[in-house]
Amino acid sequence: MTTTATHLRTVALHWADLHEAAGQPVQVGAFGLGLRGYLARLDEADAEQLEYELHQAAHLRTLERDPIQLGERPTPVRLHVLDTMRAIEAALVACADDIAHAAQRAPISVPAARKADYRTLREARIAAADRRRRTELAHADAYDPRRWRYTGRRTAPYAALWLLARIERAPGPCRRLTDTEAKQVGAVAAGAAERIERALDIAAQRRTLGRPCGCGGQIDVHGGEGRAPVAHCTGCGRIWTDGGMAVA
Template sequence: MQHTARPARIAADDLRVVLDHWQHMRDLIDTARPRTGAEYLRALDAHDAAEAALDRAAAAPEREHLVLAEQPAPLRLHVVDACRAVEVTLCSLADEIAAEVQRSPITPPRRAVAGDAAALDLELLAMRDAADERRWRYNLSEQRTAPRAAEWLLARLHDEAGPFLPLDEAQRARIGRIAREAARRIERTVGIEQRRAYPMDDRPCPWCGATLTMHRGGSDADAVTCENGYDCGAPVPVVEGRRTWAAPHELVALEQALAAAEQRRKRAEARRRQRAAARAA
């Protein structure tokens, strides 16, 4: 079950999960607590080297106790993998969005002319613009972290001032999809995954036109509910006062009904435009 857009406030909530729980993820790794993507990779290399040493020790039992004594504590590799996946994904997303909305730095004058106040002002302006902390940095490794990417994307969702164009709906939807997956990966890893409700404001119920809500996360399977309950004529059960699509075949049928309703809406819109054009003619 998919839908194309979610309200920005939900995407913002997902990015805040990254900000609020990133330290928890790092704390779960081991006492070394790697801090950057490069350090995660070095930690994995160290773990592989430790495993190789243990394999060699198995072939020489008389030295096994010496080799074991030299090995670091084992990493919780599933946590390392989760950290690395979230960090790479969010930084890559920030790269993509910045390439589309971030204004290029002001170009300083090519040649400085002694006594030219305007050229000096332009040079100072260019330096300040290039050093603007609000900019996303493609190559500054110490700033390419999951929290920094989440903060930057959150600022774009909120249309905060800076050298940026506003996000369009497709960019907001892209951030929402990736932020949701990053948040769910973190929640699963640190054991705080919760059930969430996502209003499907852009896709009303095909049977009654009321608001549909997607319910995801936690231990239960995905489900969709219609707020009209018994007043909705959808062919699914009413659960706790709401029509509820929960079984896989019900969700498939709902997706098909939503697609058909969208097609009807587009055809009706096309007919309205044709009538308006005919009246204008």
């Protein structure tokens, strides 16, 4: 069974791969991409792909009107990968904000300066040393690198690793998560990992098309993990491949 920790590690380990994939052309062998064109005659519309194509078309029209784009152009950006990254980052950072608000204790207060009358110089020195020690402790606690912050470094991999530390009950300025909080982190982590695996085509996938085959049977599409997608009718047994070959 895949755990929340595994999902969070997937985010941290593959975030750089998403950055790289965002600047690469679309892979023809990715799950459902090549086969989708052939199955278009079945009027099966993938909502996510359709939204990306509309966004991409508008983006390209903008570039065509921009005189800066004349001449040699860089590798086209894969907008649906960027959208995936933004969605994952927003979800993980928001989850870390929620967990930190509930489970992270407030920093130790800096001792306030006060006037005091000491009977001896020794008492004054002891009090000053104690105040200095408590100030140093408060400063160290406020800047503890294990503390989640609401400004500054708020990236998806950092949020994933911070949440991973909470799931694994690592030392830090936080109490243990409740079952409800752990389930919240688990749901967000699973969604993020699933999006990454789909965007990078690194996991086996299976989908059932909304429109049935002409025989009335359901059409299942299998692919992922770099394999060419294949569609199979569970009724008549017909198989569609990326090359358009059909076998009865």
